[in-house]
Amino acid sequence: MKTEKNRVWKLLGTGLCFALFTGLVSCGGNDMETAEDTETIETTADTDAGVMDNWDNERFGTTFASNRNYGEWDENDDDLLDDNEFSNGFFETWDTNDDDLIDENEWTTANNDFGIEGQNWADWDVNKDNNLDENEFRTAFAKTTYYKDWDKDGDKMINEREYSDGIFSLWDDNNDGILDNNEYNDRYNRYYGTM
Numbered sequence: 001m002k003t004e005k006n007r008v009w010k011l012l013g014t015g016l017c018f019a020l021f022t023g024l025v026s027c028g029g030n031d032m033e034t035a036e037d038t039e040t041i042e043t044t045a046d047t048d049a050g051v052m053d054n055w056d057n058e059r060f061g062t063t064f065a066s067n068r069n070y071g072e073w074d075e076n077d078d079d080l081l082d083d084n085e086f087s088n089g090f091f092e093t094w095d096t097n098d099d100d101l102i103d104e105n106e107w108t109t110a111n112n113d114f115g116i117e118g119q120n121w122a123d124w125d126v127n128k129d130n131n132l133d134e135n136e137f138r139t140a141f142a143k144t145t146y147y148k149d150w151d152k153d154g155d156k157m158i159n160e161r162e163y164s165d166g167i168f169s170l171w172d173d174n175n176d177g178i179l180d181n182n183e184y185n186d187r188y189n190r191y192y193g194t195m
Helices: 002-026 035-048 057-066 069-073 083-094 104-113 134-141 146-150 160-171 181-191
Strands: none
Touching: 057 160, 069 083, 069 160, 083 104, 083 134, 083 146, 104 181, 146 160, 160 181
């Protein structure tokens, strides 16, 4: 009798455990994140911006912002880019060999990648030394309409969303609202991939 009673309790206990487990799974218990899951998600966000596969502006903005690109430009950490930070950010980005000068090859490549039209090297290289220092760059860059074009809310500052929208619009060559691999990967890797 005692053995049969133990078997009944064992079956009831097993059944109860199974019912609880089933309930947890059906109520979303399987969506619980572990520390390892969180690390994987963060790592994916960090590396995902270097691999583009037909992303719209929303996905680009979220992922591009997560890669600290904007923060590199925001020198005073106020979450806004003033005119100087904006110009400095472009200078540092275009200086792909990090020698604190922009040579004609870097300038030509960046002009193509960032869609600057109607400009020529001779007008930017004022001292004719075949390099742009930061002052030459800032003077010539100020003549473009980039800062005004990117400042969508007209507050004379570029916020993080305006920054990512600006990059997106420059790289969306066919203006279809989607960045594909051809429009994105080479540019991202050239300017932001090594940060």
